[in-house]
Amino acid sequence: MEDIRAYIETGILELYVLGDVTPDEKLQVEEMAKKHPTVKAELDEIERSLELYAQENAVEPSENLRSRVMGSILTNLGDDNNFPEKPQPVNHKLVELTARKENNFYKYAFAASLALLIASTIALVSVYSRLQQSTNQLEAIQLQNQHFSNRVNLMDRELGIFRDPSFKLLKLQGTAKTPASVVMLAFSPSKKKVMIDMGNVKLPENDKDHQYQLWALVGGKPVDLGVFDAKNDSTGMKEMKSIALADAFAVTLEPKGGSVHPTMDQMMVLGKF
Amino acid sequence: MVFSLRNHEKIAIEALYDMYSAALFGVISRIVVDTAIAEDVLQETFVKIWHSFSSYSTEKGRLFTWMVNIARNLAIDKIRSKDFKNQNKNQELENTVNSIDEQRSTVYKPELMGVKDLVDTLKPEQKSIIDLVYFKGYTHVEAADELGVPLGTIKTRLRMGIQQLRKHFN
Numbered sequence: 001m002e003d004i005r006a007y008i009e010t011g012i013l014e015l016y017v018l019g020d021v022t023p024d025e026k027l028q029v030e031e032m033a034k035k036h037p038t039v040k041a042e043l044d045e046i047e048r049s050l051e052l053y054a055q056e057n058a059v060e061p062s063e064n065l066r067s068r069v070m071g072s073i074l075t076n077l078g079d080d081n082n083f084p085e086k087p088q089p090v091n092h093k094l095v096e097l098t099a100r101k102e103n104n105f106y107k108y109a110f111a112a113s114l115a116l117l118i119a120s121t122i123a124l125v126s127v128y129s130r131l132q133q134s135t136n137q138l139e140a141i142q143l144q145n146q147h148f149s150n151r152v153n154l155m156d157r158e159l160g161i162f163r164d165p166s167f168k169l170l171k172l173q174g175t176a177k178t179p180a181s182v183v184m185l186a187f188s189p190s191k192k193k194v195m196i197d198m199g200n201v202k203l204p205e206n207d208k209d210h211q212y213q214l215w216a217l218v219g220g221k222p223v224d225l226g227v228f229d230a231k232n233d234s235t236g237m238k239e240m241k242s243i244a245l246a247d248a249f250a251v252t253l254e255p256k257g258g259s260v261h262p263t264m265d266q267m268m269v270l271g272k273f
Numbered sequence: 274m275v276f277s278l279r280n281h282e283k284i285a286i287e288a289l290y291d292m293y294s295a296a297l298f299g300v301i302s303r304i305v306v307d308t309a310i311a312e313d314v315l316q317e318t319f320v321k322i323w324h325s326f327s328s329y330s331t332e333k334g335r336l337f338t339w340m341v342n343i344a345r346n347l348a349i350d351k352i353r354s355k356d357f358k359n360q361n362k363n364q365e366l367e368n369t370v371n372s373i374d375e376q377r378s379t380v381y382k383p384e385l386m387g388v389k390d391l392v393d394t395l396k397p398e399q400k401s402i403i404d405l406v407y408f409k410g411y412t413h414v415e416a417a418d419e420l421g422v423p424l425g426t427i428k429t430r431l432r433m434g435i436q437q438l439r440k441h442f443n
Contacts, residue, residue: 011428014435017334019342020412030333047335049438050407051296054341057408058295059302061315066290069316073286073323 007032008042017046154236158197161237166190172249172271178204183251183269185214192242194225194249203230203268206253213254215262216246225249227258248272278326286323293337294319297344303408304348314351318344349410399434402427 015021016029033040161167166188174181184200187193196214206212206229214225225240253266277285297318302311321343329339395403398420405411405419417427 009432011432014431015413015428017338018406018413018431019345020406034332043334045439046435047338049435049442051335051337051341052442053403053407053438054296054299054337057299057303059299060295061298061312062308065312065315066294068312069290069294069319070287072316072320074283 004032004036004038008039013039013043014046017043017050158237161186161195164188164191167193167195168273170249170271170273172251172269174269175267177266178268181269183271185249185271186237187246187249189244189246192244194240194243194246195237196228196240198228198234198236198238201228201230201234203251205232206230209256210253211256211258212251212268213258213262214240215250215252216243217248217250218243218245219247222250222262224258224260227254227256246273278323286319289322290319293340296337297340300341300408301344301348303404304345304410305351310351311348314344314348317347321347345410395434395437399430399437402430403434403438406431 012021012025012029016026021029029039029043033043162169167186168188170185170187172183172185180202181204182200182202184197186195186197194214194216203212211227212230213227215222216225217223223243223246225243228238228240248271250262250270251268252262252264253268254263278289294315298311298315301314301318302308305311305314318340322340325343329336333339401420402416405416406413411419413427413431414424417424420427422430
C-alpha cells in the first residue's frame with residue numbers, strides 16, 4: 001500500500017493524463033490502474049479535475065464552425081452508409097482483381113494474335129512460294145509432256161510412212177561436187193506426198209543467205225518442191241510440196257527462199273527411180 | 274453515448290460537439306493563436322475523433338482526456354508543420370515586431386492564458402506549469418527548460434497544482 005502511495009506521489013499519473021509519458025511508462029500506468037483500484041481512482045480524479053479546468057478555460061468557437069465540422073464528418077458518414085464498412089474493401093479488391101485479370105487477358109490475347117499473325121504470314125509466304133514452284137514445275141512438265149507427245153506423233157507419222165506400202169524410199173546420192181552427200185526421201189504418188197528424212201540428210205550446212213531446194217524432175221523439167229535447211233541436229237520427216245508424178249529428185253543450193261529455176265551447177269544430190 | 278459513437282450515429286457526434294467543442298477549442302486556441310487555423314484544427318480533431326473512435330476504450334480513462342490529447346497533438350503538429358512556419362515567416366516580413374511576438378505561440382505568455390476565478394486557487398508557479406503542459410502542449414522536460422526549474426520540481430508543482438484543482442472543483 002505504501003508502494004502505491006509512493007507511486008502516485010511521483011506525479012507519473014498526472015503526466016499520463018497529460019499524454020506526457022513514454023510508451024513504456026504508459027503501459028506501466030495502465031497495468032497499475034488495472035491492478036490497484038486506488039491508482040484507477042486517482043487517475044479518474046486527475047482526469048476529472050483537468051477536464052473541469054479545461055471547461056473553465058473554454059473558448060467558444062465561431063457559430064458557423066459547427067455546421068462546417070458536421071458537414072465534413074457527415075460527408076464521410078454518407079459514404080459509410082452507402083458502402084457498408086466490411087464488404088466495401090472486399091468488393092473493391094474483387095473488382096480490382098477482375099479488372100487486372102481482364103487487362104492481362106487482353107494483353108496476352110493481343111500478343112498471341114500478333115504472334116499468330118506473324119506465323120501465318122510466314123507460312124502463307126512459304127506456301128505461296130512452294131505453290132509457285134509447283135506451278136512452274138507443272139508447266140515445265142506439261143511442256144515436256146507436249147514435247148514428248150509431239151515427238152510421239154511425229155514418230156508415229158514417220159513410222160506410218162515406213163509402214164505405208166504406197167511410200168517409196170529413195171536415196172539421193174551426192175553428185176561429183178559433193179560425193180559424200182546423201183538425202184533420204186519418201187514419195188507416195190497415190191497420196192501425192194514427198195517427205196525428206198531430216199535425220200538422214202548429209203549435206204554441208206547452209207549459211208543464212210542460202211537454203212537447199214528440192215526439185216522433182218517431171219518429163220525432164222524441174223518442179224519446185226520447197227526449201228529446207230540442213231543442220232546437223234535436225235530430225236524427223238519434213239513434208240515438202242505435193243506432187244503426183246516424178247522421174248527423179250534433186251537438191252540444189254539456192255539463195256534463201258528458193259529460186260524459180262534450179263541453179264544446175266549447185267546441184268548437191270540426185271536420185272532416180 | 275460511447276456506444277452510439279461507435280455505431281457512427283450522427284446525433285452522437287453532434288452531442289459530442291455541443292458538449293466539448295468549447296473546452297477543446299480552449300486548449301487548441303492557446304496553442305494555435307490564429308483563430309482561423311485553430312478552427313481548422315478543431316475540425317480536424319472532430320474528424321479524427323469520428324474516424325478513430327474504435328480505438329477509444331472506457332477502460333483507458335475518460336473520454337475527454339482522450340479527446341483533449343488528440344486535440345493537443347493535432348495543434349502541436351500544426352504549429353510545428355512547415356506550412357505554419359512559412360506562414361509565420363511571411364507574416365514576419367509583413368507585420369510589426371509586436372505582432373510577431375503574439376504569433377510566436379510557443380513563447381509562454383501568461384496574459385494569453387484563460388485566467389478566470391482560479392487565480393486565488395492556484396499559486397502562480399503551479400498555474401504556469403499546468404498551463405504550459407496542459408494548454409501549450411509542452412512536455413514536462415520542455416517546461417522545466419522554459420521555466421528554468423529542475424525536473425523534479427516541475428513534477429511536484431504539477432501534481433500539487435492538479436490537487437489544488439481537485440480541491441477547488443470538489
